[in-house]
Amino acid sequence: MGNEDGIEIAGPLGDRYEEILTPEALGLLAALQRELGGRRKELLAARAERQRRLSAGGTLDFLPETASVRADDSWRVADPAPGLEDRRVEITGPTDRKMTINALNSGAKVWLADFEDANTPLWNNMIEGQLNLRDALDRTIDFTDAKSGKSYALKDDGELATIVVRPRGWHMEEKHLLIDGEPMSGSLFDFGLYLFHSAQRQIDKGKAPTSTCRRWRPTRRRGSGTTPSTWPRTT
Numbered sequence: 001m002g003n004e005d006g007i008e009i010a011g012p013l014g015d016r017y018e019e020i021l022t023p024e025a026l027g028l029l030a031a032l033q034r035e036l037g038g039r040r041k042e043l044l045a046a047r048a049e050r051q052r053r054l055s056a057g058g059t060l061d062f063l064p065e066t067a068s069v070r071a072d073d074s075w076r077v078a079d080p081a082p083g084l085e086d087r088r089v090e091i092t093g094p095t096d097r098k099m100t101i102n103a104l105n106s107g108a109k110v111w112l113a114d115f116e117d118a119n120t121p122l123w124n125n126m127i128e129g130q131l132n133l134r135d136a137l138d139r140t141i142d143f144t145d146a147k148s149g150k151s152y153a154l155k156d157d158g159e160l161a162t163i164v165v166r167p168r169g170w171h172m173e174e175k176h177l178l179i180d181g182e183p184m185s186g187s188l189f190d191f192g193l194y195l196f197h198s199a200q201r202q203i204d205k206g207k208a209p210t211s212t213c214r215r216w217r218p219t220r221r222r223g224s225g226t227t228p229s230t231w232p233r234t235t
Contacts, residue, residue, distance in 0.1 A: 006030065011123040011176030020130045025196045026177075032188045033179040040185055044171055083162035083207030084110065091161065094119040095129030097143040100136050101152040104160040111161040112212060115190045116168045123176045130193045133163065137201035163202060165211045167191045 007026050054060070062070065069075050080087075092112040093099045103111040113133060119125055135141035136154065143152040154160065167190030168174075173183040191211055199209035 006180040008178040008181075009176065010178055011127075014124060014127070016131055017127050020127050020134075020193060020197060025193060028196050029177065029184060029189060029192045030179050032192050033184050036188060037179070037182075037185060040170060040188075081208030081210055083202075084164075084210065092118060092166075094125070095132050096125070097128070097132050097141065098145070098152055100132040101141060101143055101154060104136060104163075105155050106161065108161045110164055112164050112166055114166045116166050116172075121168060121172065121186065126174070126190065130190075130197060133165070133194065134197045134201065136160075137163070137198055137205065162207050162210070163198075165190070165194045165198075167194070167211060 005027075007030050009021060009026075013021070086109045089108045090110040090112060091103050091106050091108040092114055093103050095113050095115060100113070103113075113129070115121075115126065115129060119129065132141060139154055141154060144150070145152075167188075168186035170185070170187050172186035174186045174189040175183045177184045177189060194211065195209070202209045
């Protein structure tokens, strides 16, 4: 699609893509990128600088600006969001149509709908994954395996797993959507489309619209120097 208000779709448009890539949704994505894109680049540069210092022998420590929190014995985290009170059984998987149905039917309390590690970041996977989440929340999703002929659908009774979306990492870009001539942040792309199309649907079902980001931290292992690793944080 051509450039309109600095927004250009550089990827092919498949069946029903227009339901996700609406002018309003694209407007939200552009606003997120313009507001947060610069800060994202600053944080990525700071990440590289921190790694450089650690590789040169530096160490990690608590941030001075968080000392008041650590010293406050009354400080507590917020109560669990609706739908996340019981997280003893969770399932993680990509957002393809079959997996979406099986994950929600699995009996797990939470499904980590993964746009990152478990999902190849192809353009069609990203858009169709958003369609699958929306269809699942509308309970209109189904799937028939072309090879086996087996059909899949959501259970008619019983509570489905709470959906927690994991967008792509902060360092990844979505080259098929250009904002003011530059590829959009993959993380903001995934989160923004989920926020626009599915968040209110999840709220209407009495559950919080929740996402999990992956933060990076350097770790030191004996004999191996400093290596990057990640840990999940629910927000």
